[in-house]
Amino acid sequence: MHIKDIEIKWLGHSGFLIKNSKTIYIDPYNIKETDEKADIILLTHSHYDHCSFADIEKIVQEGTKIIIPADCQSKITRFEESIEMEIVESGRELSLGNMKLAVLPAYNIDKHFHSKDEGWVGYLIKIGNVLIYHAGDTDIIPEMQKLTGYRQSGKEFVALLPIGGRFTMDVEEAVEAAKIIKPTLAIPMHYASIIGTKSDAEEFVELCKKEGINALILEKS
Numbered sequence: 001m002h003i004k005d006i007e008i009k010w011l012g013h014s015g016f017l018i019k020n021s022k023t024i025y026i027d028p029y030n031i032k033e034t035d036e037k038a039d040i041i042l043l044t045h046s047h048y049d050h051c052s053f054a055d056i057e058k059i060v061q062e063g064t065k066i067i068i069p070a071d072c073q074s075k076i077t078r079f080e081e082s083i084e085m086e087i088v089e090s091g092r093e094l095s096l097g098n099m100k101l102a103v104l105p106a107y108n109i110d111k112h113f114h115s116k117d118e119g120w121v122g123y124l125i126k127i128g129n130v131l132i133y134h135a136g137d138t139d140i141i142p143e144m145q146k147l148t149g150y151r152q153s154g155k156e157f158v159a160l161l162p163i164g165g166r167f168t169m170d171v172e173e174a175v176e177a178a179k180i181i182k183p184t185l186a187i188p189m190h191y192a193s194i195i196g197t198k199s200d201a202e203e204f205v206e207l208c209k210k211e212g213i214n215a216l217i218l219e220k221s
Contacts (some may be wrong), residue, residue, distance in 0.1 A: 001216070001218060002184075003130055003131065003158065004128065004130055004156065004157050005020055005112065005128075005134075006018060006019070006020045006127055006128075006130050006189075007019040007020070008132070009023075009159065009218070010187070010218035010219070010220055010221060011028055011029075011031045011220065011221055012029065012030055012031070012192065012193055012220045013027070013029045013030065013049055013189070013190060013191075013193040013194065014026070014027040014029065014049070014134075014136075014137070014160075014162065014189045014190045015027050015028045015029050015030075015031060015055075015080055016048060016134065016160060016189070017036065017221065018102040018122075018132060018133055020098075020124065020127055021098060021146075021188060022038045022039040022040055022096075022097060022098075022099065022100075023038055023040070023099070023108070024038070024039065024041075024042065024043070024134070024146055025038045025040070025041045025042070025059055026041075026042045026043075026123065026134050026160075027043060027049075027050040027134075028041070028052065028055040028056060028058075028059060029050065029052050029055055030052075030055065030158065030193065031055050031058060031059070031069050033058055033167075033218075034058060034059065034213065036059070037059055037060070037064070037158050038059040038060060038061065038064050039063075039064065039065065039081050039094060039184070040064070040065045040066075040067065040099075041056060041059070041060070041064060041065070041066045041067070041198055042067050042101075042123050042125075043066065043067070043068045043069070043076075044049070044106060044120060044121055044122060044123070044134070044136035044137065045069055045071070045072070045106070045114065045118065045120035045121070045136065045137060046069070046071040046102075046120075047074045047137070049193070049194055050073045050137070051068070051075055051076075052134075053075045053078060056075075056076075056079075057079070060079055060081050060083060060108050061081060062081050062082050063082065063083070063084065064081065064084070065083070065084045065085075065086065065096070066083055066084070066086070066087070067086045067088055067094070067101070067123075067165045068077070068085065068087060069087070069088065069089065069119055069121050070087050070089070070119065071118070071119075073085070073087060074116045075211070076095055076149075077132065078218065079112050080083070082211075085216075088121065089121070089188040089191070090103055090104060090105040090119065090121055090210065091101065092200070098125065098127060098128070099125060099127050100125075100126040100127075101123060101124070101125055102123070102124040102126070103121050103122075103123060104121060104122045104123065104124055104133075104136075104143060104147045105120075105121060105122070105141065105143050106120050106121055106122040106135060106136030106137055107120065107138060107139070107141060108138070108139050108140035108148045108157070108167075108168075109139040109140070109199055110139070111139070111166075111167070112166075113137070113166075113167045114137045114138065114167070117141070117199075120136060120137065121136055121139060122134055122135045122136035123136075124147070129154070129155045129156060130155065130156045130157075130158070131150055131155050131156070131157045132158045132160065133157070133158065133159045133160065133181070133183070134160045134189075135160060135161050135162060135177070136157065136162075137162060137167055137168050137190070138162065138168060138169065139168065139169055139173065140169060140176055140177045140180070142180065144177055144180050144181055145180060147159075147180075147182075148181065148182055149158045150181075150182075150183075155184075156184050156185070157181075157182075157183045157184045157185075158183060158184070158185045158186075158187060158189070159177075159178060159181050159183035159185070159186045160187050161174045161177055161178060161180065161186055161187070161188060161189065161198050162188075162189055162190030162191075163188045163190060163196055163201060164188070164191045164194070164195040164196030164200065164203050165195065165196065165200075166189040166195055167190075167195065168190050170200075171200050171203050171204045171207065173212060174186075174188065174204055175204060175207045175208055175213075177213070178215070179211055179213065182213075183213070183214075184214060184216070184217075185216060186204075186208050186213055186214065186215040187199070187215070187216055187217070187218055188201040188204045188205070188215070188217060192220070198217075201217045205217055206221050
């Protein structure tokens with residue numbers, strides 16, 4: 001799909017490809033072999049389905065910038081290519097050419113899989129008048145309240161929200177998160193691979209629309 005001059009592709013699970021003047025990957029996992037090499041790779045945390053050496057190896061090239069929380073470092077240092085690695089934590093903001101990046105927290109409230117103490121993250125990508133929030137593996141967290149104002153800013157605001165349950169928000173919780181965030185478009189992720197189904201994504205879209213929230217399922221690329 002395209003939003004203004006930005007292309008967004010869902011690669012399955014929590015993986016996305018975002019393209020404008022740069023080729024940006026987020027959490028690639030079980031992706032196809034591709035000629036679209038990465039200028040920038042964003043990783044949310046070190047779990048194998050988000051920080052996958054085998055998948056990053058398919059897209060890395062000389063000079064790729066890989067942005068990671070600290071515990072991904074041991075995997076990322078294994079590449080033969082000369083990459084640029086940046087370790088980040090919640091609260092950081094970076095400027096990457098025409099893209100600005102805010103690093104946000106991602107964690108579980110009442111589950112042990114993604115402890116707040118781990119320092120794992122989501123990302124808010126800002127390119128022109130388009131904002132893309134990749135929530136990472138998270139529950140509904142208080143920090144989401146800070147995202148509320150973007151709907152009123154006149155920008156296109158896309159929220160990529162996990163719906164699979166168990167490790168993250170389930171469908172109903174993701175809808176509640178969307179009600180807090182108020183994106184112009186909500187897109188479900190973290191399903192149809194390890195946990196969650198296409199019917200979960202369909203339910204998410206249906207419930208969002210009942211709440212007056214625009215939502216869309218992206219077909220896997």
